[in-house]
Amino acid sequence: MTFAAIEEWQVSAPEGAPAGALVVAPPNLDAVARVLGWASEVGRPVLPWGGGTRMGPSGGVVPEVVVLTSQLTRVVDWQPDDLTLVVEAGALVDDVEAMLAERQQSAVLAERANGSTIGGMIASGASGYRRLRYGPTRDRILETVMASGDGRVFTSGGRVVKNVTGYDIPRLACGSLGSLGIIGQVCLKLWPVPESAATLDVTVDAFDGLYRPMALLETEDGAMAYLAGTAEEVAGQAAAVGAHAQPGLQWPMPLGGDVQIELRVPSPLTSAAVTQLRNAGATEFRAQHGIGLVAAEFDSWSSERLEELRTWAEGQGGAAVVLASPQSDIDRWGQAPGSVDLQRRVKAAFDPRRIMVPGRLPGGV
Amino acid sequence: MTLAADLRLVLGADRVLDHPLDLQIYAKDAGVTPGTVAAVVFPETTQEVAAVVRIAVVHEVPIVARGAGTGLSGGAVPTRPGLVVALTRLNQIWEVDEAAHTAWVGPGVINLELSQHTTPLGLHYAPDPSSQSACTIGGNVGTNAGGPHCLAEGSTVSHILAVELVTAGGDVLLLGGAAPDPIGLDLVGVVVGSEGTMGLVTKVLVKLTENAPEVRTLLLAFPTIEAAAETVSSVVAGGIVPAALELMDRPMIEAVENFKSCGFPLDAAAVLIAEVAGHPAAVEAEAQLVADAGAAAGATEIRIAATAAERDLIWLGRKSAFGAVAYAAPDYYLHDTVVPRTRLVEAMSGIYEIGERYGISMLNVFHAGDGNLHPLVAFDAKEPGMLEKVRAAADEMVKLSIEVGGALSGEHGIGLEKRDLMGEMFSAVDLDAQARLRDAFDPIGILNPDKVLPEGSRCFDFGLVANLDPESAA
Amino acid sequence: MGWETDHAPRQDELDGCVTCGLCLPHCPTFRLTGSESASPRGRLAAMAAVAAGTAEVDERFEEVMGLCLQCRACEPVCPSVVPFGRAMEGARAEIAVQLPTRRRKLRAWLLGRVLPSRTAVRVASMLAAFAQRLRLHKLPIRLLSRIGGLRRLPLGGPSRAGESRTAAGERVGTAALLIGCVQDAWFGSVNEAAMELLTAAGYDVSAPSGQSCCGALAAHDGAAAATERLAATNVAAFANYDVVVATAAGCSAHLAGYGEWASGGEELADRARDITVVVAEAIADGRLPRLPPRAISVAMQDPCHLRHAQNVVGETREIVSAAGYEPVEIDDKGLCCGAAGAYVLSQPKTSDELGLHKANQVRASEATIVASANPGCEMQLRFHLGDRYDVRHPIELYAEACRGFS
16 A cells, blocks of 8 residues: 555545645545555554544644545445444434434434534444433444554444444444544444424423433523323323423534533532533533533633633543633543553554544543 | 462451362353362452452462352353452442432342342342342443343443453552543443453442333233244334343243243243333333234234233243253253344244254243344253253354344353354454453453453454555455 | 262252352352352252262361251252252261261260250250359350340240140141150240140140150251151151141251151151141131231241241241231341251351341341241340340240130
8 A cells, every 4th residue: 555545535625624634535444444554554643534523622633644434424234123224434414314214213313413424423422312211322333343543444243232242342432532443334223213202391300200201401591301202101291290392302402612611420410510511601501411411612712611610520520521622732631530541552452553543532542 | 379378368268268179169150161260269348359360460370250150151160270259249239329320339249139229219220131139240240241121221231330440450440430421432331241351340330220110011922933023023113112022932931831830821832021111101002012013913812911910920930931941951051142133033943943953952032122042952961962962053053143143142241152153253353353452451361361252363463564565455 | 989878969969950050149158158169059069079079078078068057048949949958968967977076976966865855955954044043144155155045944844745635626637746855845835835726726736755856956967867766756656647746947847858867757748737837727717716906016037947948938927917916027038047956056157147137137127026936046036136025936926815815
């Protein structure tokens, strides 16, 4: 493999990509592996790129190669009766969910994905609001086919809904932020979409009275409970809390500002996290009650404010994560976990030359 | 000093066993293959576990963690003279957080007893392996154990938020946490299901699940296995995921009725046990949907348990299945494979064919909802050549499962039993990736060696050079 | 190497174990130690190792077997129905023959000769009664301290040996009462209650004088020859009665296994009943009355040899309810109290741990009366609970209630 061979896959840089980097869109996963093998050989830092929607602060090292998954968009195998879907990583979440909706199924990925890809969603470890009912995204990744940092294509997991064959690398890939390699294809566990759904205007106090809601959200505009199930169940629960119910799941608009911080705390502390963020001057926020995730938007950047939030969240056993910041070299994570040495070794197992987004994980891993 | 002497310095005389009799007692778990034990220790704290690991490292003795020893794949049995670390004494329920629906527990806590402990709070620990009255949370973490109710709730890994891990180097690490999406790589997911090859788990933060306000259990009888499997498919296709969907074939029904008489219909070719749980309004409708699906597929009898006693009786029948076989035959070999739900019928007929060909008697009871098959072979190991025959048939069944798109194991683990079949499912590169991951946790190969990965998983090394060769790349 | 006696664990008993491990959580010693070597599965593995010739009947084997309480809690939960208690008695018999220590010979003499001798037990009881009055049980000597678990003993008293009474009302059959070794001397009121209730329930009752100690303690200790001799004596003494009734759970459970020990033993076993079973049956038939309820709780302690060995659980509750009390459950698992016959002396540490645990379960129930249908358990509970609690046999509670009512 020479530089010239890769050049034929070169494309123009997507918006927001680091200036001056070589941007390639390999036609298949083998080709992705060859790019990574070459980058390993020559020691060039690589940034995988899906929809470019969840990139976050870059973490310091400037990537010299950007690998797009835009050519990997096939739906490989959908087995509605098995509730499994095999799809390539570059497929858009919205497209996939629209297809699944035709058979009343869902991969339960983030709502309002706005151009995010399946691979990007998984690599960033993002889950939808409905994780309260269905669990986080990582519970639904049954199989991955990846190209490792040193250019090997390997499969892990299996295309069945229950499996303990070998180590759970699909789960490890989820939230790995591209640090191990590039996810080329995944098998996802699907859920049937319940026949009926409603969005309830409630107060936070009413959350406790609901049985297994889809999501419990609080925003600057108030609290909302999301129910789904049989028509009788949804109507019965809505009546029980005496709330106004709109049909369907009316999700709030995603946050969009340049300054976003997310607090991750044990779930009983969700309201406390909201208070912390409000006191810190958040203009908008999305709090997931029952989960302990609160993302907030700010008008302006302040390092002191971040430090204060971090001190509080870390004191609760959680974290304050920078989702977006005008400062690209900002410390996205705060205090690294105690397992940072082990994390470093795990990364090295897949990326021995340390070319995959070096420094993007906590502790500079 | 000898290994045992060093261990006694740390733990005292009472908590180290090395008499040949004890070593024989510890040579087996609930599987069929015995191993060899160098010593057994009973640490009571995380620090003691760490100290034990450091001693084993010095003596270069493999370390095998053990809970209640109810595993069926030989995961808790040392293959070469190894140190068995019994974690049964780390059995404290440290803290139950009612608001967060979590609990910190020791690995030695018994699965069922955790649920009993949290029942007054309206909470339970969802994964419920058939051995749940005896098996430990630590063992469940080791194998990523399943159970009938994992269909809707997911296997063990979905219920573990954090673990305290003693590493191969004797360090103590906290992985994961009570907050969602812990930052960094998700190493908890790697440890769960790693069968003691990544470290020794000394504390576990489990997620507890709200008890369902309403439960309906149904028993459906069918004239053919196909009709039962068709019902499973149409229930799931119908848009609901029941709490459990369990299937039993005629030989198993007969064995269970002989053993416990739970009132299962003896004239049926298969029975399906379905459970729907949730909001009262939903449960009614979903039970009806299951009943309708059964009727459409030709069910000869549909029973909806009207009382808790009737429900318990149905589950007694299901949970007595392995006991029934133990009662009927001197030995049994319990398989565990997974196939896609839609290939159930095909897989079943293949499995019956294999049984017939080998002339072994087979009974089936399994988690039909997630395609997790458990063919059970009843045999007498004292019959010459029988065990070999049973093993050969087992291998064929596993290969058949892979052929129809399935996997080696759904919940029992790979252990020793299926280690050498890993190549059926994974390529050399795939196995190499797993081996490297393992080496990252255990660079000296001291944690439960010879398990999970077949020999030679690491020697594959085509590396960068071959990959960069344009000829081979083309 | 291998086994030497006819009583040894049999190969089919050992092969029955499929090593599933479901017995483990039900075994009191496994619960305490977390050790497979202290579990039923482990003990069977040890026996299997001896049978296979890969282990010997040595001191460690003796320790492993010796820690077993023989509570048989493992039996009802065993899917393969391994007769564990039988196999354990066999293993103990092998130890007795293969490792004959002076101490064990002394025990065999005590259990086989002294305990079955009414004279010897009476003399010992009188000494114990004096010791109680001199408060010698406050001394730090284990054997003496256990006298604190005894009821206040009379300095002398009638034995019921040889006594006969005729049925009151309609006669349903003849019953022989096994008066027991210590039961006769130390728990006379239990036997008295049994005779009253049996006659009231329509039995002609006799306590044949030719009877002997049932031999349970000897069997548990592996004193096979003594066990056989005692069983033969009782088979002869108890011929020709419709039912043979024991007032101690340990005795009734041992009678149920007489087939192992004497010719004609199986036939006797078929006629043998625990008193609680006979009384509960009479209450259910209306031959004995149900008394009006009063709001007093009674903590129910299940002797292992009723609950696990004979699956008798509901009967004791029935009797206590019929006496007008409210039975209160203290332990849904039925873990052994640690008395286990001579175990209280041979394994003091384990016995005390279990006894304390059981006492705490009673205390948590807030009842101050405890019903226990076995003398060993009663002594253990009294010892660990202290004077504030009254521990009684369920039929005593019932008989007293009947007396007060009539």
